Amino acid sequence: MRPPLDSGTVLITGACSGIGREIARQLAHRARTLVLVAHSAERLAGLRAELEVLNPTLGVMLLPCDVSRPGEVGDMLAELSRHFISVDVLVNAAGAGERGLFARQRWGSIERMLLVNVVAPLLLVRRLLGPMLARGRGGILHIGAGAGQLFLPGAATYAASRRCLDGFIESLRLELEGTGIVLTQVAPGPVDGSEPQDDGERQGPQPLFHISAERCAREALAGFERGAALVYPGRAHRWVMTVLPRLPRAVRRALGRRVARDLQERSGAEAALMAEKPLGLVEDIPSLA
Ligand SMILES: NC(=O)c1ccc[n+]([C@@H]2O[C@H](COP(=O)([O-])OP(=O)(O)OC[C@H]3O[C@@H](n4cnc5c(N)ncnc54)[C@H](OP(=O)(O)O)[C@@H]3O)[C@@H](O)[C@H]2O)c1
Structure with a gap:
């Protein structure tokens, strides 16, 4: 069973940079419509211009929204309904992470990590799953992090938020067996950005565990298409993630x-x-x- 990426409507959160942006680029020739969600309307507009050059027949809808605010997510989904748009594939790529000793972190940033990394994906899946089930086809590609399977001093809340979604995705995947819906979790290690200057700024060779956002997106989509439960992009990271949690x-x-x-x-x-x-x-x- 393959997710309906070809000629489908794909909603991507976190679309204006990094992995989300790369997924949008790689789907530009395949999807019928891309619904792009991120904070910044301006950066989303820049991405739309780029995608329309890649594929002039692609439909692109921009929905600037702060996904840490459930009310804004609700308004964003209502906007989709007003345009009679049904989402075939959800890509959760928005994420928030902040390092620091837990006792020194501000509550605001702890709460934001939980809202963006936990509440928003659950809310989006909950709202979009029903119509997918009714159609008997659909897909959810969740970009999580290897951090969810590690003990990470200095990133305790981030690791907790990722561990939480790991349990959610694995459990939901079992609930969805036989429904026609593909659910894949991607758990990357360090990923460099998709902007050209990110590569230019790097001094010396790419560190062993780092991969580009382009490669991360490519391996994520390949895993999604073969219906994988969990994808660790990058060879070195995949090896470590196979050994460390054991x-x-x-x-x-x-x-x-x-x-x-x-x-x-x-x-x-x-x-x-x-x-x-x-x-x-x-x-x-x-x-x-
Ligand atoms: N990069 C890595 O090394 C790495 C490693 C493991 C896992 N990951 C995970 O992979 C995912 C993508 O990472 P990335 O590095 O590619 O991301 P990124 O370049 O930092 O981009 C994050 C995206 O999420 C959006 N976003 C963040 N908070 C949001 C909010 N409250 N409402 C709406 N949009 C919001 C951002 O939009 P704005 O810019 O408009 O705010 C941006 O488009 C994240 O979940 C991240 O945690 C990344």
Whole structure:
């Protein structure tokens, strides 16, 4: 069973840069209509101009929207209904990630990661799945991250948000068996951007685990088309992700502990501040009362 990419309507979140943008480029000659979602209307308009040069017959609809706001997602889907557009394939590529020791992160950024990486994909899948089930065909390509399967000091919330979706996607995939809907999760490692200057800025050779957004998108779409449950793009990353999650937890903790120690040493001043004011120090944490 293949996802209906050819001559279908594909909605891509996070379309204006990185992996989402590359997926849009690679589908420009295949899809009938691309519905492009991201924050920035201006960057989306730039992408539309580029796609229309690649394929003048392609339909392109721009829906600027902050997916961390469920109300805006609802308005965006209502706009689709007003134009009688039904989505054949959903590509969740919008993502938010911020590094830092958890106790020092502002609640606003923790909440934003959860809203963009967890709530928005679930809301979109929940709203678009019904019509796909009714048609007996459809596809969902979720761009997650290898971080969901690792212990990552310095990225605890990000790892949690990815782990959450890992459980969701694997479980939902089982629920969807035999329905005609293809559900694939992509769990990349480090991916360089799709803008030409990203390559130009790099000094020296590409690090072993880094791949380009173009390659990530290509391997993601290939895995989606063969109905894979999980795709690790890039050979080196694929090898590590095959081995690392199988190590005993005690070994993985020991590896993580070294990373955490390095992090604390590097942010010595910050760590000292934390020792003076343990937890409760970030003023924007909402009261649970
Ligand atoms: N790059 C990596 O190394 C890497 C590694 C593993 C996993 N991933 C995951 O792969 C996905 C794509 O990553 P990327 O590096 O290609 O992304 P990126 O270049 O940082 O682009 C992120 C995209 O998401 C959109 N976006 C972010 N927050 C949004 C919001 N609240 N509402 C609407 N759009 C929003 C951005 O739009 P605006 O620019 O308009 O805000 C942008 O189009 C993400 O989920 C990321 O976590 C990336």
